[in-house]
Amino acid sequence: MKLCVSLDLPTAKENLALVEQIKDFDVWLKVGLRSYIRDGKEFLEDLKAINPNFKIFLDLKLYDIPNTMADAAEEISKFGLVDMFNVHASAGIEAMNTVMQRIKDIANKPLVIAVTALTSFDNEAFKAVYNEDIKTKATKLAIDTCNATVDGVVCSAYESLDIKNNTNPNFITLCPGIRPFGEDAGDQKRVADIPFAIENKVDFIVVGRPIYKSENPKEVVEKILKNMEIA
Numbered sequence: 001m002k003l004c005v006s007l008d009l010p011t012a013k014e015n016l017a018l019v020e021q022i023k024d025f026d027v028w029l030k031v032g033l034r035s036y037i038r039d040g041k042e043f044l045e046d047l048k049a050i051n052p053n054f055k056i057f058l059d060l061k062l063y064d065i066p067n068t069m070a071d072a073a074e075e076i077s078k079f080g081l082v083d084m085f086n087v088h089a090s091a092g093i094e095a096m097n098t099v100m101q102r103i104k105d106i107a108n109k110p111l112v113i114a115v116t117a118l119t120s121f122d123n124e125a126f127k128a129v130y131n132e133d134i135k136t137k138a139t140k141l142a143i144d145t146c147n148a149t150v151d152g153v154v155c156s157a158y159e160s161l162d163i164k165n166n167t168n169p170n171f172i173t174l175c176p177g178i179r180p181f182g183e184d185a186g187d188q189k190r191v192a193d194i195p196f197a198i199e200n201k202v203d204f205i206v207v208g209r210p211i212y213k214s215e216n217p218k219e220v221v222e223k224i225l226k227n228m229e230i231a
Contacts, residue, residue: 001198001228004057004174005221012039012046018211019050020044021218025225028055028083029132030206036060036133041187043080055083057174057204062169066095070102073112077103082110086154089114090130094147111172113152114145119177119191135159138164146171152203156160157192158181175206180224181210194227 005027008016015035029047036043047054062069062085067088071191076085084139086101096114103109116138117126126134142153142163152172155163160173177191187221197205207224214220 001202002026002028003221003224003228004030004204004206005211006030006032006176006206007035007047007212008032008208009212011132012029012043014044015039016046016050016216019047019054021205022211022221023051025221026053027221027225028057028134030034030057030059030208032059033061034180041079043220044079048081056081058082058085058110061086061088063091064095066091066098069095069096070084073099075104075209076100077106077109079137079150080108084111084112084113084151086115087150087151088104089116089145089150093144093148095147096150100149111151113154113172113174114141114148115145115154116141116145116163117155119156136164139163142167157197157202160197162199162203169201174206175202175210176206178193178205178206178207179210180207181218198228 007029009015009018023152044056047056062072071089076082087096117134123134130137138155139162143166145153146167153163154174156177157175160175161172164171175197177196179191180194211217211220
């Protein structure tokens with residue numbers, strides 16, 4: 001299991017200062033909509049300049065018509081800076097297939113994962129949109145994703161094991177909403193701790209606020225990595 005640190009601070013300067021503190025750890029860095037819209041490709045270059053071994057997950061959640069998604073995926077893949085990016089599984093199998101076909105011959109192409117159900121949803125709110133329970137629909141979307149030869153999904157830790165069992169053990173599950181030491185859930189509804197994530201065979205845990213709101217982010221990352229080893 002890998003730790004992915006969310007870079008969600010108000011400025012690029014603050015995000016880069018955070019990354020400087022954790023530059024010696026083997027972690028992934030998640031760059032989301034806010035940071036990318038504000039700071040662009042140059043920010044990705046700045047992250048790699050701090051430590052070229054950092055892996056970057058570009059969390060833009062592409063969702064559009066198939067050709068437009070594929071165009072965007074191709075541009076991301078050509079950066080040579082992004083190690084993983086995501087799309088929305090509910091864009092459909094055709095869209096996901098189009099993305100994967102478009103980037104298949106790009107050298108060192110990134111991993112691609114697809115969002116199933118956002119962790120901000122509880123079951124009632126999710127059902128109002130998708131007319132199915134979260135676990136049922138998330139697994140169906142994951143099966144579609146796997147059939148489209150996408151590398152994995154974004155889901156909560158609560159769906160991870162069922163998704164693995166219905167796809168294959170190597171199918172990636174990346175799970176936001178991890179509160180490693182029982183921190184406040186904030187705007188996340190389906191949160192979990194590290195032992196639960198390990199038990200449910202999660203491949204990537206995403207941790208943001210418990211790290212970047214800490215007075216000592218380096219200490220928190222070190223503690224998380226240690227708990228991932230002993231859990």
